[in-house]
Amino acid sequence: MNRKECLSSCRLYGIVDMGYTAEHQLLPVTEKLLAGGLRILQLRAKNHNPEHIENMGLQLAPLCRKYGCLFIINDYPEIALNIGADGVHLGQDDGDLASVRGLLGKDAVIGRSTHSPEQALGACGEQADYIGFGPLFPTGTKPGRQAIGLEDIASVQQQLPENFPVFCIGGINGNTLPSVLEAGANRVVIVSWLLTHPDITGTVRTLRKELGEA
Template structure:
């Protein structure tokens, strides 16, 4: 992934967005300026996610290409390959990078969720293209996982962020974004605060303005 990748990572999360609204919300996030767009469908298997693309998400890869924004599929390398996505994102328990590469090949972006400084360093050493680092704060999208706090952000940026993009994630909202940035973050993932906004496009633009002003 490019070292100059933009600072805002958007997630099209089926836990917040009804199936029939996914394309509309994706369009708003893209228009608002996200640098990456991920489809996250927790609680669904790969067949169900593929069905979404055959049904309501047929145009999503095209929309992302036209916007110049990589489309990432959460959890399912086989889905990413099948629909022509740009990448896949996996968690700590989803196998190794080499296992994913065996499915998607060498040309696809592969990201890893990390929850500690050591996991972040390990992901860099293994060869992942970017990492998510968090959850910084407790969040409904990560039930049962406590927030890891802000104290290691600067070290992760120093040790990992100088090589690959680091996206801080987990409970980040407009009202704590300045604190996250002051702790050393350069890139963030924001989920519920954007997906639940009255005007998703403008909410995305507002967050991006804060990010680009403070960096």
């Protein structure tokens, strides 16, 4: 299975966010996520310098390969290239996608954060491989970012090509997930609730089953 085929089968997207994971827990927490069958994982390390992020990425890349999980670096295409990651995730202000595609190649997985239907369609138009859509609810992961709610999920997915991966994100947890799915979502990113859960591996398994991935 190539990277894009693997991406299309993903329903649950995990993020090792260094805002919630102590550095000495980086490998154990990642292993717990992967042991649950997670198929796509991003390293997000805001407020760390690029060299430090690259060092962390070098530790995670072989672990993800061992488990057959796509490994994505947040924000830094050069780091993704240097460590042999599967791709990169870009924010709205992280430059144009075409130049990143030129750097990483056609097989790389490139995602874009989007916060409105217009941005979602724009990301698809610039040939992102997937989008994050949110934040749906207020979230401590992105303080100050206004929640966009659930109203646009179904219509955005109808306007995008069939099976284009839309990963809804922002404040999704065990309590809010049912309403997100009811609103039409079929792919989600779960960050803080999963990283701080007492049973990470079991919860990944349960979520994948609930999303129809397992």
